[in-house]
Amino acid sequence: MNIQKSNFHLHLTGCKEGLEALQHLADQACEGACLDAIQINRIALALDELFANIHAHGYAGQGGDIDCSAKWTGQEGKPCLLEIKLRDYAPTIQDIKACKGVDPETLKDHPVTGGLGMHLIYAITETFEHTPLQDGNQWRLVFNLKEKDKKS
Amino acid sequence: MSLHIEIEHAGKAASVTVQGDVTIQTSPELRNELQPLFTSDVEVIKIKLDGVGFMDSSGIATLVEGLQWSKRVGGRFVLLGLSETVRDVFELAKLDTIFEIEG
Numbered sequence: 001m002n003i004q005k006s007n008f009h010l011h012l013t014g015c016k017e018g019l020e021a022l023q024h025l026a027d028q029a030c031e032g033a034c035l036d037a038i039q040i041n042r043i044a045l046a047l048d049e050l051f052a053n054i055h056a057h058g059y060a061g062q063g064g065d066i067d068c069s070a071k072w073t074g075q076e077g078k079p080c081l082l083e084i085k086l087r088d089y090a091p092t093i094q095d096i097k098a099c100k101g102v103d104p105e106t107l108k109d110h111p112v113t114g115g116l117g118m119h120l121i122y123a124i125t126e127t128f129e130h131t132p133l134q135d136g137n138q139w140r141l142v143f144n145l146k147e148k149d150k151k152s
Numbered sequence: 153m154s155l156h157i158e159i160e161h162a163g164k165a166a167s168v169t170v171q172g173d174v175t176i177q178t179s180p181e182l183r184n185e186l187q188p189l190f191t192s193d194v195e196v197i198k199i200k201l202d203g204v205g206f207m208d209s210s211g212i213a214t215l216v217e218g219l220q221w222s223k224r225v226g227g228r229f230v231l232l233g234l235s236e237t238v239r240d241v242f243e244l245a246k247l248d249t250i251f252e253i254e255g
Contacts (some may be wrong), residue, residue, distance in 0.1 A: 019175070019177075022234055037236060037237055038236060038237055038240045040243075041206065041241075042240070043208075044206070045208060045241060048175065048208050049208060049209055052176045052208070052209075052210070060174075090236040115208035115210070116216075116245055117210075118245055119209075120209055120241070120245060123245070124244060
C-alpha cells in the first residue's frame, strides 16, 4: 500500500462542484492504493452522502466552506485505514443521534425514502464520528481497506 | 454526468432504460420520469440499470418510491442489470432482498 497524505481546503458553493472536488480528494487519497471497484465506490459514496447532508441541511443549499483532509495509516502488507476529515462552518449540531438515519430493520415492511444516506455512511465506515465545534462541525470517517489480490 | 432515460410501453408494462450516474443532482429527473408510471393502469415496471455506474441514496430513494407503488397497487417493480458497485449499494442499504432484482 502506498501510504500518502493529502490536505485540501475546499470552498463548496454548489452541489456539483463540491461533489467533484470531493471525488478528486478520494481519487488522490486512493492513488497508488490497489483497491477494488467496490471499495473505491464506497469511499466516493460515503463522501457524496456526507457532503449532500452538509450542503442540504448544514448550509441550507447555499454553499459554504468545508475543510477536507485525508491520510492513510497502517502498515505495509496489512489492511490499511483511510481517515478523511471534513470540517464545516454550518450551525453546530449538538445531538448526532438525531442524524442516525433509517433503521434498516424497518425497511423490509416499511420502505422509506429518507435517512438512507446516513445509514449508508454508517454501513460503509469503520468509524464515523461527529465533533461539535464552537463554529461548526467536524466529521471523521475511517475506512478499513484491503488491497485486492494483485495477481487477479 | 447527465442522465439519459428512455421509456418504452408495451400494454400494461413499462420498460425504463437509465444511463448515467444517479445522484442528488440527477435523481429528480428520474423521479419526474417515473412518477407518471405509478398508476393502477400499469402492472409491471422494469428499470434497466446496465448503464448506471454510480448511484447514491437519492437514487435509491427514488426507486423506493417504485417499491411503494408496487405494494400499493400490487404491481411488479423490477430492477435489471445492476453493476457490481450499484448492487453493493443496495446490499449496504439492506434493500437487495426487498427489491425484485433480475440479472
